[in-house]
Amino acid sequence: MGLYLGDGHLVVGRVPVLRVFCADVWPDLIAACEGAMRAVMATSVQRVQKRGCVAVQSYGTHWPCLFPQHGPGKKHERPIVLADWQRTIVEAHPGDFLRGLFHSDGCRTSNRVTVRGKKYVYPRYMFVNESTDIMGLCQWALDLLGIAWRMNRRTSLSVARREAVAALDRHVGPKS
Template sequence: MAAGIPFGEVCKAVGLPRGTVAHWFHGERARRRLMHPPEPSRCPRCRPVPGLPQDQKSYSYLLGLYLGDGHLVTSAKVPVLRVSCTATWPGLIDECETAMLAVLARNVQRVRQTGCINVQSYASHWPCLLPQHGPGRKHERSIRLTDWQQPVIDGNPGSFLRGLFHSDGCRVTNKVVRSGRTYLYPRYMFSNESTDIMALCQESLDQLGLRWRMCRRNLLSVARRDDVRELDQYVGPKH
């Protein structure tokens, strides 16, 4: 080693495993480090040159879920992202887990509670990818997209709307009676107490050219037949 011979060549010369030779030179801690080198971070924001999520479609969907029924706990030793999904929609639960794995998570747990399943993942870098987290309820604090999030959502408005409607929205059949005749037609409803999150929903609908109206302060409706048909391509009913 002192003569500058590469470590691998030294191991071959003495005919011993790399871990054993490393232990001789560096002790147990360095031996573990050589045998199991740390994996590079999956977080694109913590690299020497910060980048965007690799799977931007899954990220946009997951962000929509988080803004609706998600919660990021940062007070624990390792941050944990939880999204509460109604237990009667197994497809939604599967899709949420798939999105977490695609964006950052290595492991995802499903914790059953009364009437719902908490899909959760522990990862140190969730706060980097979800900077909208903070103390208190979402509708009581400002929710704004960062400079790097905006182009991601602008490029994937359908996936973002899918996440929003899968969390705080629904597709229903509206019934109207006029002149003794009954008319049935589908429409989308999105409900959220945060004016900022509602504005993000409106902006993505505008970007897709879909018409919407506010039924009340915290309830948005997409009811025109062509717009519902178009939104079906991105969202569709929960399953």
């Protein structure tokens, strides 16, 4: 779900197709995306090589049932609301949901600051998304896990406290 909200889309035609785009430099993420599609519904998943990325895709009549958030236009220009049954799943597995969100629209980086002439370096997670609805879902999932976060811009969320970063490390893990 998190990967779909970040890097995926659903094309509803004669036979709907779910596509999630993953950068070539993250082969484990590509495999995890394919595995998730197979685990949920897909009997067949294709990898279509594009310039610098792979479209992991699967055709299936019921993809629109599983992703009722699909619709015309950009995700940040339309409402993104979880169905009640999706909320129940995210409440039970917020770390998995966050893994998808952060692996698509987030990163773990080293923040470098200088305070009174002394330099500090510490790890932090950043999540950036233009959709206020998707940002709200990320905040909600972080709250479910008790992970402290702050908005550093309208479209950018930061997780920087040592214990919060450690907790997110346990759920998100490295993107490889």
